Amino acid sequence: MISSSGFHYRTSGETPIIHSCFSQREDDLELPADGSTPVSGGIVALGKFDALHVGHRELAIQASRVGTPYLLSFVGMAEVFGWEPRAPIVAKCDRKRVLTSWDSYCGNKAPVEYEIEFASVRHLTPRQFVEKLSKELRVCGVVAGENYRFGYKASGDASELVRLCEEYGIGAYIITSVMDKKQDSEKRDSGDSKDRGQVSSTRVRQALAAGDMSYVSELLGRAHRLILQVNNTGDMQSERRISVPRSSVLNLPPGNGVYNACLVLADDEPSVPCSVVVDSSYIHVETEELLLCNSDLAQEFLSVEFG
DSSP states (O other), X not given: OEEEOOOOXXXXXXXXXXXXXXXXXXXXXXXXXXXXXXXXTSEEEESOOSSOOHHHHHHHHHHHTTSOEEXXXXXXXXXXXXXXXXXXXSOGGGHHHHHHHTTTTTTTOOOEXXXXXXXXXXXXXXXXXXXXXXXXXXXXXXXXXXXXXXXXXXXXXXXXXXXXXXXXXXXXXXXXXXXXXXXXXXXXXXXXXXXXXXXXXXXXXXXXXXXXXXXXXXXXXXXXXXXXXXOTTTSEEETTEEXXXXXXXXXXOOOSEEEEEEEEEETTSOOEEEEEEEOSSEEEEEOSSOOGGGSOOTTEEEEEXXX
């Protein structure tokens, strides 16, 4: 179900061009003289977007149905709240690939990320936040999930978002959460008080920790891809085996264990079947077909997809 306040369309001449950079920072950009921003005239999906899972994809789909879709992300939350650093689910260098893969779902309009420093909006009231969207960012509309909270101390909810957006003359589209299809009660208990059984980044992290890669694929809508930074002088164990320390892994690996039916991707080479062993110190990748030591991987990135 989608509820909306009055949406104000702009002419095609005012529609922003999708930039080649799929992740833009508010404080890194010089604004044009007219005060427009990269998201001006667009439809922004609101959320954290850690996992880029099927629920996030649904937000982008709904945004694309009414305009040019953007993902409005907040960065620096861990530093503000003093959270322990943790590996992202999707490597930063891999996010563009994931968003591009949503192109066919979004009417051939792959969403673009636009990042805002969380510290700059942390103390905004719900009204001030919507005012920023309307007057500073000049968006035409927003899309959010039914459980979305915003404003200082998460004081605003989805119904207030709709009310304020209507007051400021921008569209507000609230969508029903994408639910986790797993009926197993153990998997459904994420330990999150906000969890109502919807797909979430927390569930993805828990599934990865359990090594349940088929479940991870269901939540993500794609195979999980791990990005490894390879040092050709020290990581090569043999022609077909490579061991990369966890410190050189750019995103979250699955829990310790043996994983078969994986694929390794190097440079422009075709994907090759491999097996992966994850332990407390290393990620070990072994294949019978690809001669890893001949792949010119010195200080390069190796991708592994888990089947």
